[in-house]
Amino acid sequence: MADQLSPDEKYNLITRNLQEVLGEEKLKQVLQERELKVYWGTATTGKPHVAYFVPMSKIADFLKAGCEVTILFADLHAYLDNMKAPWELLELRVKYYEQVIKAMLESIGVPLDRLKFVKGTDYQLSRLWMRSI
DSSP states (O other), X not given: OGGGSOHHHHHHHHHTTOSOOSOHHHHHHHHHHSOOEEXXXXXXXXXXXXXXXXXXXXXXXXXXXTOEEEEEEOHHHHHHHHSOSOHHXXXXXXXXXXXXXXXXXXXXXXXXXXXXXXXXXXXXXXXHHHHTO
């Protein structure tokens, strides 16, 4: 779908339903040259709920516009929030969040080929250090 959209159509999808858009001209310029790369992060502190459809609707717009979207699961942040959840539970939550988010996007007909997931701990800490916490 995104391959068939003009840069103006992509811009309209990317910016629809936003309160404010900063750098409109730069955004339009980039869309003339390449696809955007978008990042969204969330802490895996509990169960995803119906309110997740709000950011998912915007992520859906990004994906439909051909953007490369990376969702970061802030698992270290989730651990530090209350330091009660064991690492094993946080690992399961990350997997659960990924499945729920994919299902939400698929349920509204969004292509997932430009979507990837990463964990904060993949970048922030070594596994050896985390086990010593």
